[in-house]
Amino acid sequence: MTPAPASATSASAADDRYARGLAALSLVTGTERPAVLDSVAEIAPDLARFTIEFGYGDVWSQPGLTPRQRQIGTIAALAALGNAAPQLRFHIAGALNVGCTRREIVETFIHATVYAGFPAALNALAAAREVFSARAESESDAAGSEPEPESAAVPATESTPAADRYARGIALLQEVDGPAGPGVVDSLADLAPDLGRFVIEYVFGDVYARTGLDLPTRELASVAMCTALGTAGPQLRVHLRAFLNVGGTREEIVALLTQLAGYAGFPAALNGVTAAREIFAEKDAGPDAAH
Amino acid sequence: MTPAPASATSASAADDRYARGLAALSLVTGTERPAVLDSVAEIAPDLARFTIEFGYGDVWSQPGLTPRQRQIGTIAALAALGNAAPQLRFHIAGALNVGCTRREIVETFIHATVYAGFPAALNALAAAREVFSARAESESDAAGSEPEPESAAVPATESTPAADRYARGIALLQEVDGPAGPGVVDSLADLAPDLGRFVIEYVFGDVYARTGLDLPTRELASVAMCTALGTAGPQLRVHLRAFLNVGGTREEIVALLTQLAGYAGFPAALNGVTAAREIFAEKDAGPDAAH
Amino acid sequence: MTPAPASATSASAADDRYARGLAALSLVTGTERPAVLDSVAEIAPDLARFTIEFGYGDVWSQPGLTPRQRQIGTIAALAALGNAAPQLRFHIAGALNVGCTRREIVETFIHATVYAGFPAALNALAAAREVFSARAESESDAAGSEPEPESAAVPATESTPAADRYARGIALLQEVDGPAGPGVVDSLADLAPDLGRFVIEYVFGDVYARTGLDLPTRELASVAMCTALGTAGPQLRVHLRAFLNVGGTREEIVALLTQLAGYAGFPAALNGVTAAREIFAEKDAGPDAAH
Numbered sequence: 029m030t031p032a033p034a035s036a037t038s039a040s041a042a043d044d045r046y047a048r049g050l051a052a053l054s055l056v057t058g059t060e061r062p063a064v065l066d067s068v069a070e071i072a073p074d075l076a077r078f079t080i081e082f083g084y085g086d087v088w089s090q091p092g093l094t095p096r097q098r099q100i101g102t103i104a105a106l107a108a109l110g111n112a113a114p115q116l117r118f119h120i121a122g123a124l125n126v127g128c129t130r131r132e133i134v135e136t137f138i139h140a141t142v143y144a145g146f147p148a149a150l151n152a153l154a155a156a157r158e159v160f161s162a163r164a165e166s167e168s169d170a171a172g173s174e175p176e177p178e179s180a181a182v183p184a185t186e187s188t189p190a191a192d193r194y195a196r197g198i199a200l201l202q203e204v205d206g207p208a209g210p211g212v213v214d215s216l217a218d219l220a221p222d223l224g225r226f227v228i229e230y231v232f233g234d235v236y237a238r239t240g241l242d243l244p245t246r247e248l249a250s251v252a253m254c255t256a257l258g259t260a261g262p263q264l265r266v267h268l269r270a271f272l273n274v275g276g277t278r279e280e281i282v283a284l285l286t287q288l289a290g291y292a293g294f295p296a297a298l299n300g301v302t303a304a305r306e307i308f309a310e311k312d313a314g315p316d317a318a319h
Numbered sequence: 320m321t322p323a324p325a326s327a328t329s330a331s332a333a334d335d336r337y338a339r340g341l342a343a344l345s346l347v348t349g350t351e352r353p354a355v356l357d358s359v360a361e362i363a364p365d366l367a368r369f370t371i372e373f374g375y376g377d378v379w380s381q382p383g384l385t386p387r388q389r390q391i392g393t394i395a396a397l398a399a400l401g402n403a404a405p406q407l408r409f410h411i412a413g414a415l416n417v418g419c420t421r422r423e424i425v426e427t428f429i430h431a432t433v434y435a436g437f438p439a440a441l442n443a444l445a446a447a448r449e450v451f452s453a454r455a456e457s458e459s460d461a462a463g464s465e466p467e468p469e470s471a472a473v474p475a476t477e478s479t480p481a482a483d484r485y486a487r488g489i490a491l492l493q494e495v496d497g498p499a500g501p502g503v504v505d506s507l508a509d510l511a512p513d514l515g516r517f518v519i520e521y522v523f524g525d526v527y528a529r530t531g532l533d534l535p536t537r538e539l540a541s542v543a544m545c546t547a548l549g550t551a552g553p554q555l556r557v558h559l560r561a562f563l564n565v566g567g568t569r570e571e572i573v574a575l576l577t578q579l580a581g582y583a584g585f586p587a588a589l590n591g592v593t594a595a596r597e598i599f600a601e602k603d604a605g606p607d608a609a610h
Numbered sequence: 611m612t613p614a615p616a617s618a619t620s621a622s623a624a625d626d627r628y629a630r631g632l633a634a635l636s637l638v639t640g641t642e643r644p645a646v647l648d649s650v651a652e653i654a655p656d657l658a659r660f661t662i663e664f665g666y667g668d669v670w671s672q673p674g675l676t677p678r679q680r681q682i683g684t685i686a687a688l689a690a691l692g693n694a695a696p697q698l699r700f701h702i703a704g705a706l707n708v709g710c711t712r713r714e715i716v717e718t719f720i721h722a723t724v725y726a727g728f729p730a731a732l733n734a735l736a737a738a739r740e741v742f743s744a745r746a747e748s749e750s751d752a753a754g755s756e757p758e759p760e761s762a763a764v765p766a767t768e769s770t771p772a773a774d775r776y777a778r779g780i781a782l783l784q785e786v787d788g789p790a791g792p793g794v795v796d797s798l799a800d801l802a803p804d805l806g807r808f809v810i811e812y813v814f815g816d817v818y819a820r821t822g823l824d825l826p827t828r829e830l831a832s833v834a835m836c837t838a839l840g841t842a843g844p845q846l847r848v849h850l851r852a853f854l855n856v857g858g859t860r861e862e863i864v865a866l867l868t869q870l871a872g873y874a875g876f877p878a879a880l881n882g883v884t885a886a887r888e889i890f891a892e893k894d895a896g897p898d899a900a901h
Binding site: 134138220 | 657660872877879
């Protein structure tokens with residue numbers, strides 16, 4: 029049973045929100061009548077309704093981000109939080125349902141090693157493996173229902189010579205962060221030079237250099253993870269700038285932060301807006317104020 | 320086997336703490352001889368003892384909060400942290416044992432959507448469903464042992480017209496946050512107006528407007544969640560003010576923050592006290608210094 | 611199948627990193643050919659490779675910390691994060707494999723009650739119990755393979771009179787934090803005196819007073835937990851100072867923070883370096899600049 033709107037007397041506004049939410053949720057679940065909230069509705073029917081009306085009717089249905097961007101942002105945030113495995117699996121399936129590829133999902137989690145650590149990334153990948161396997165089985169039951177006969181395995185990375193990791197990393201760091209990028213790493217030279225080197229070699233030379241996720245989507249994932257964690261204030265600011273540098277828009281940032289209110293809570297979203305306001309003002313005041 | 324105090328030579332102070340802790344723990348478990356720490360005691364007897372002496376003998380037994388307030392604060396914090404499912408289930412059962420209703424527990428988790436996001440709230444609700452089901456079974460085994468023949472299902476919300484969500488939200492925002500409340504939302508108007516609208520419509524119009532949890536208890540849960548997360552500094556300050564606005568006391572705040580040392584760690588509690596000191600000083604200096 | 615380096619054309623630098631990483635990983639797993647990443651390699655071969663090359667070849671193999679220090683720091687961080695149970699179990703086993711004792715592991719988790727709360731500590735202890743039990747079984751299958759016929763049970767604490775908790779706590783607080791230590795607690799006297807008392811009696815009188823983990827290792831665990839949580843800025847600074855006070859070195863701090871990039875993410879590590887830079891500058895400028 030899908031929960032019905034609470035009140036038969038409620039105005040059409042509520043019906044609209046519920047109907048719009050259900051339509052959005054159907055896109056994510058890939059089914060006409062999503063059953064995912066039925067067990068919630070048994071004990072907290074209003075929470076099931078809020079999830080549909082607010083989460084999908086108000087937020088997910090907003091313009092500003094494509095469904096694929098929303099799902100990448102959501103799985104990035106849930107991977108970083110690391111404490112909501114059922115929802116992570118649900119939204120990995122949702123990402124596939126709105127057109128993300130397995131490769132993009134796996135790349136998002138490889139990207140998560142940087143922001144949330146290897147354990148969080150490995151656990152998210154384990155969730156992806158479960159979802160991919162379940163899907164492979166249901167596909168073999170109903171052959172032809174999946175337009176993308178994609179292998180679960182991601183091709184090994186481009187055989188870029190290992191000796192180039194540092195040079196490749198520096199180039200990408202400048203592309204992503206602008207002229208200020210290497211400065212961040214230079215500031216580590218006195219105290220933790222190896223950590224600075226790892227930022228260049230691993231974060232940029234290994235991870236950012238990968239294909240499979242374009243730079244704007246990488247930065248969208250970075251912003252989503254730093255916002256959800258709530259503990260990465262300086263890095264959130266770096267990546268808000270970087271997202272704009274590689275072609276992202278302010279509208280996408282605001283839509284992403286609003287989306288994250290539902291997944292990481294309103295405080296995380298509101299603190300993200302505070303950071304965004306600073307970066308937007310800095311851009312307006314700076315040499316590239318014409319942005 | 321319940322762990323015994325470590326040393327036969329310890330002074331009566333330790334015996335008192337242990338006995339007082341065991342009595343408090345018995346209230347939470349609803350059993351005379353709680354067995355919950357037996358498996359801990361097998362490998363770390365001192366940790367079992369510390370849990371009883373410090374967690375229950377020192378902290379839980381303090382004045383300043385009622386047992387129901389303690390349990391609501393604890394389940395709110397554990398729901399927000401999202402990484403301690405066994406303890407969350409234990410303290411949901413404990414909340415029932417000290418007199419909280421199922422409705423209050425469910426409402427606390429609906430409230431958690433705001434501070435920790437929907438995934439954390441849905442997972443806490445799943446934990447509540449398990450505890451309620453287990454209790455329903457043991458009740459049918461021992462009929463009459465439960466004074467509250469309460470349905471697990473929460474009644475659907477009052478059929479307030481959906482069209483009133485904004486107006487209802489604004490009114491509640493002013494009641495809770497005082498005249499400064501709408502200012503917080505106004506500050507989002509330039510950058511993320513939809514997020515500001517969602518704060519009014521969803522947070523206050525939908526969630527705070529619900530019955531089933533009185534406003535002081537809602538704000539106690541808000542303070543517990545923001546303190547435990549440790550990432551919501553501005554919001555913690557807003558809700559410390561709000562808790563005092565709706566009738567909470569400074570003594571309750573201090574007792575709650577002290578309780579949270581055991582559930583979210585001393586750093587979270589100490590950072591909460593720093594925030595509380597600021598808000599108390601602001602109140603002392605402000606127009607309502609007579610509080 | 612252990613994942614092979616991605617490219618046959620890659621320079622010997624990559625081969626070195628991979629070989630060095632595999633050797634380090636073998637120390638942690640206690641096996642010649644670690645299979646732990648095989649399931650990762652099925653779907654994300656590059657992530658398996660990065661884990662070995664970066665996590666073990668670059669970071670774990672660095673000088674600056676002993677293998678035992680690395681494993682204590684890692685299990686402390688994972689216990690505090692509380693959201694990576696498979697990795698916590700893996701690194702508990704790894705801690706045993708590099709020579710940490712069961713007692714040290716259990717003490718690290720008792721220590722975690724202070725920084726991450728009792729639920730996180732109890733769940734980490736449950737993970738330890740699983741690892742210890744599995745090891746006990748495999749030992750009985752292959753008798754004599756374990757040089758340390760250690761009981762899983764930790765001896766009950768030294769029978770220090772309970773009446774001395776406060777005095778013992780104050781003395782340890784001064785030893786660890788220097789003359790400034792009691793000042794931190796004094797600052798709570800006006801507002802939350804019981805919380806201040808608990809810091810002295812429980813944190814220092816009960817936990818820090820325990821044998822089984824020497825003070826530098828305790829402070830290493832404190833720094834690891836505060837860094838990984840990312841929400842304990844003031845406390846991270848207190849414990850960076852304390853680690854230096856009890857004999858830790860700046861080199862160890864930098865190596866630990868670098869190690870944590872892999873477990874809690876680069877933002878956590880970079881924010882840790884910012885805090886370390888402050889404390890090192892303070893030491894250089896202060897009366898004990900000769901440190």
